[in-house]
Amino acid sequence: MKGFTALDTLAVAVYLMAVAAAGSSFYRRKSTAREYFLGGRRVSWLPAGISIIAADLSAISVMGSPAWGYQHNLELAMSAFALPLVAVLYIRVFVPFYSSLDLYTAYEYLERRFGLAVRLGASGLFQILRSVHVSLALYAPSLVISFVTDLPVWQCVLCMGAFTTFYATLGGMKAVIWTDVIQFFTVMSGIALVFVMSAGSLEGGLAAAYRTALEGGRLQFLNLSTDPAYLTSVWACLIGGAVLYLAPLATDQAVLQRLLATRSTEDCRRSVVLQSALIVPVNFLLFGTGVALYVFYQSHPGRLAGLPNPDAILPFFAVRELPHGASGFIIAAILAASMAVMSAGINSLTTATTVDFYQRVFRPSETPQHYAWVGRIGTACWGAGVTVLALFAGRLGELALAYNRVSSVISGPLLGVFLLAILTRRANSAGVLAGSAAGGLAVIGVMNGTNWSFFYHGVIGLAVTLLAGYLASYAAPPPPEHQTRGLVWHGSARPEASRPRVAGR
Numbered sequence: 001m002k003g004f005t006a007l008d009t010l011a012v013a014v015y016l017m018a019v020a021a022a023g024s025s026f027y028r029r030k031s032t033a034r035e036y037f038l039g040g041r042r043v044s045w046l047p048a049g050i051s052i053i054a055a056d057l058s059a060i061s062v063m064g065s066p067a068w069g070y071q072h073n074l075e076l077a078m079s080a081f082a083l084p085l086v087a088v089l090y091i092r093v094f095v096p097f098y099s100s101l102d103l104y105t106a107y108e109y110l111e112r113r114f115g116l117a118v119r120l121g122a123s124g125l126f127q128i129l130r131s132v133h134v135s136l137a138l139y140a141p142s143l144v145i146s147f148v149t150d151l152p153v154w155q156c157v158l159c160m161g162a163f164t165t166f167y168a169t170l171g172g173m174k175a176v177i178w179t180d181v182i183q184f185f186t187v188m189s190g191i192a193l194v195f196v197m198s199a200g201s202l203e204g205g206l207a208a209a210y211r212t213a214l215e216g217g218r219l220q221f222l223n224l225s226t227d228p229a230y231l232t233s234v235w236a237c238l239i240g241g242a243v244l245y246l247a248p249l250a251t252d253q254a255v256l257q258r259l260l261a262t263r264s265t266e267d268c269r270r271s272v273v274l275q276s277a278l279i280v281p282v283n284f285l286l287f288g289t290g291v292a293l294y295v296f297y298q299s300h301p302g303r304l305a306g307l308p309n310p311d312a313i314l315p316f317f318a319v320r321e322l323p324h325g326a327s328g329f330i331i332a333a334i335l336a337a338s339m340a341v342m343s344a345g346i347n348s349l350t351t352a353t354t355v356d357f358y359q360r361v362f363r364p365s366e367t368p369q370h371y372a373w374v375g376r377i378g379t380a381c382w383g384a385g386v387t388v389l390a391l392f393a394g395r396l397g398e399l400a401l402a403y404n405r406v407s408s409v410i411s412g413p414l415l416g417v418f419l420l421a422i423l424t425r426r427a428n429s430a431g432v433l434a435g436s437a438a439g440g441l442a443v444i445g446v447m448n449g450t451n452w453s454f455f456y457h458g459v460i461g462l463a464v465t466l467l468a469g470y471l472a473s474y475a476a477p478p479p480p481e482h483q484t485r486g487l488v489w490h491g492s493a494r495p496e497a498s499r500p501r502v503a504g505r
Helices: 006-024 033-041 047-054 057-072 074-102 107-112 116-149 153-199 203-215 233-249 253-260 265-299 310-321 326-362 368-391 398-425 429-449 453-474
Strands: none
Touching: 006 326, 033 153, 033 253, 033 326, 033 368, 047 153, 047 253, 047 265, 047 326, 047 429, 047 453, 057 074, 057 153, 057 265, 057 310, 057 326, 074 107, 074 253, 074 398, 107 116, 107 153, 107 233, 107 253, 107 326, 107 398, 116 253, 116 310, 116 326, 116 398, 116 429, 153 265, 153 310, 153 326, 153 368, 203 265, 203 398, 233 253, 233 398, 233 453, 253 265, 253 326, 265 310, 265 453, 310 326, 326 368, 398 429, 398 453, 429 453
């Protein structure tokens, strides 16, 4: 069996240096805040849409989805169909609304609608969760890559962290988006290579591979069970998946910032349409690759010796079965997925820190060049911070599980807060705070009291927040008319005229 060779290491090194060089080429010494954080709002819809997918396609997904397909079937891939369903709502309501407000962060809107405390609370919560998420996205794949390549975990973490921080700091949003495009095509090419090599190497060709997968139950993709405990029922995947896809698009700075960087409302719409069109084939390629790996190892069971755990099946196959150089390319693709998540993370973290806290609270009247300079420092600091946290993530015990649980509690209620703000004039600060608290408690109760699929958690949190928040708002006077003017959607393609931009940008 093959192993990880010097040629593979060289392939990974060349890739990392090429991406860093491409990203740093966007460096401009006298950038303004608009240029650094939003690419001057001149980003085309095509790279923006691809970047959104890359920002969410972590190495955990790139390895985890094939591992699920290898061990189970294609049922979980059905959740991807939820995005095209909610994209219609997002394009109709959120895209024209956000485009009219000239935002840098989603949380600016919450201040205009509900006050500074709500803005800072939401932004701070986002920064805590996103920094932990990026750290885990660096650490988790490093464990597996370390095992199959014999590279120390700390080297994997530091390589990804250092190279990503370097180009994200220098190039800002444009560097992040365009390197995300490179990373996306690298990941997809690597996954496609594994799929072809594993499925096409069997005697009897694709017909034999199909029969083996069918007999093993790996091609099942529709689970019509109405039991809420079933993780992969079509109802859980579509209903719960709708909230899981809509929440980041509407409330997560790491995703929303790419849409805010586009040139126009129409470009923003096209980016969402592109994401919706690509997410289904991308998901099925990832899960289908796992099925192809299952078929391969059914024919060669002796070659599984040494597999640390099923989650490592993708890099294990790459290192053991692919030619020298190709193995390095697959490992580079896995690293690329984590680097895309990290670049998106530290860029959005810096924007939130600079705009929501530094500019709004401490230095509101500086020049746009000053905020861009602060942004560069912030990117370097956030990059170093999440890299260091990733180095110690192994000592944090159940943090990964805790993160997933906390994220499930937050996504639905936070989306509920934004929907109450955008869709109703009656909602006020006290009401949405009470509603979000009720939504979070409802999710915690369901998590601890039932064995329901986590897909339903966001739905429950959203529903309770909307109902409780709206009713609780009647305990206080409605917001004055001037506080909602231009900040509530009117049911047309264009909301009311927005307020002027914040000065000093």
